[in-house]
Amino acid sequence: MQLYDALSLDKSLPKRKYLDRDATLAAEPNLAPEGLAGAWRFYDAQVPFVERLVIENVIDAAEHGAVVLNHAEAMTYLRDGDAVTGAVVRDRLSGQGIEIRARFTVNATGPWLDRTLQPLRDGATPLLRLTKGIHLVTPHATQQAHVLFAQQDGRLFFVLPWLDGTIVGTTDTDYVGDPGDAAATEDDVRYLREAAHRAFPNAPFDEIHFTWAGVRALVREEGVRESEVSRKHALYDHQKRDGTRGVLSVVGGKITAYRDIAEETTDAVSRRLGRSAASTTATTLLPGARPRPGEGSGAAAPDEALAELWPVYGTRAADVLALGRRSG
Ligand SMILES: Cc1cc2nc3c(=O)[nH]c(=O)nc-3n(C[C@H](O)[C@H](O)[C@H](O)COP(=O)(O)OP(=O)(O)OC[C@H]3O[C@@H](n4cnc5c(N)ncnc54)[C@H](O)[C@@H]3O)c2cc1C
Incomplete structure (x- = not known):
């Protein structure tokens, strides 16, 4: 946590905070209470798309x-x-x-x-050293985003709210072959499901909407575990x-x-x-983050029709809506 602070001195997000056991369970009632001492709350960014x-x-x-x-x-x-x-x-x-x-x-x-x-x-x-990582997408399971350690091997993994559901990921295993062919195996899915279930025993991790897999391109290093x-x-x-x-x-x-x-x-x-x-x-701001004339970049979408498009296109939402209307 201290290293995290040191590396993000000028960040604009709120400061981290320690939550005791009761505060942790209040923030995340689904969390398994056995052996729970508390949690650190910290803030990070997520790119949903x-x-x-x-x-x-x-x-x-x-x-x-x-x-x-x-x-x-x-x-x-x-x-x-x-x-x-x-x-x-x-x-x-x-x-x-x-x-x-x-x-x-x-x-x-x-x-x-x-x-x-x-x-x-x-x-x-x-x-390169190639390693595969998979994710599970399940129904909504937690209130907060969680950084956890898998009991099986001590590896760090995430349980993250994403749109209306939850992402559980990821794995890290050496990969050989065309990265375009990477896919989740039953072992990959079992590993993540077990790790996540241990922290959230009642969460719907058995109901998997879909999985996806990607291949990491890591600067070649031999003789260490994939995650290292x-x-x-x-x-x-x-x-x-x-x-x-x-x-x-x-x-x-x-x-x-x-x-x-x-x-x-x-x-x-x-x-x-x-x-x-x-x-x-x-x-330089990306196109959808640039203010349009008369708007701030963080301005709320001006009408309801745009609200749906706003999280995806940002300030370009009005152009996308106009394009949709033009093409019927
Ligand atoms: C499971 C997993 C989890 C990850 N989690 C994180 C994370 O939490 N945070 C983070 O910062 N990063 C994360 N990464 C890493 C992140 O995905 C990469 O850093 C990022 O995708 C690298 O971008 P890139 O453009 O270099 O490569 P890529 O995104 O892989 O893009 C390479 C592109 O090259 C194209 N291409 C290949 N061959 C050709 C060809 N012959 N002609 C034309 N085009 C070609 C491919 O189609 C592809 O579009 C994760 C990666 C994986 C696999």
Whole structure:
């Protein structure tokens, strides 16, 4: 807790507080009372729709003049001697191949990185250690968000209110294969259900709406348990390491730090292109967080129809509603 305070000195959220046993049970009546001494209450942020966060960044990039292609799979690199000069991309909707030329190429394919680097680093030691994490989505089970430790192995896991339900997650097990094929196994589900049931014996964790699985891209580290591998990120300079110019890879990294990682990457590319524009990422709001004329960014939605869209689109909700009305 003290480390948490030290690392978030300038945070805008309320301070942590110790709750004794009675206060803990008052805040979370479903919690198993046996052996309970108390709890620390602290505050953190949650991104309920991570895919929207991606879209917000894509919209922002397009508004700044980027050409954005989705359903576009990079198949291989364009090469000129020892330099990468772009990529061949396949439009997965039309099947059409497109050559994209670039003065500099960044590979940010997350857990697919070693696969997408194969044409450049064939046979080289992988850069990543992949671990799978799954989540359960169950009916509403708790009042608060909880950080708990699983009795089976002492690992940290979460029980989080999410929309009208609850997320229980996650697991952390080594993974081999295409990250797109990751799925929850019965063992994964049993592990989380047992761990969560121990803390909340009467909660509806047997009623699972759905599960989902993802694969973490961790900077390769051997000889330690999956959950002990650092969550740090690294920029891999192919010129320094493999003698290939014109390309940089982003290895690992948490989404919490994504803007900082993006800034570091963009600065590194700018230096290589001989540019020195100051980055404004740290102080730039995403499109849905920008105030519209006459509104504050935290303003309540002005009418009921927008209230539904507001948590998803923020200040862009009115545009989305207008689009919906235009298309009937
Ligand atoms: C179970 C789990 C729990 C997590 N919990 C947290 C958490 O609580 N907090 C946190 O900060 N982070 C968490 N993370 C980590 C977080 O998900 C990652 O930090 C984040 O997704 C990394 O973003 P990225 O864009 O680098 O990679 P990704 O989100 O993996 O995106 C990579 C993209 O590359 C695309 N791609 C792959 N191959 C190609 C190709 N050939 N051509 C074109 N595109 C391609 C993929 O389709 C994908 O869209 C968690 C991860 C997992 C798996």
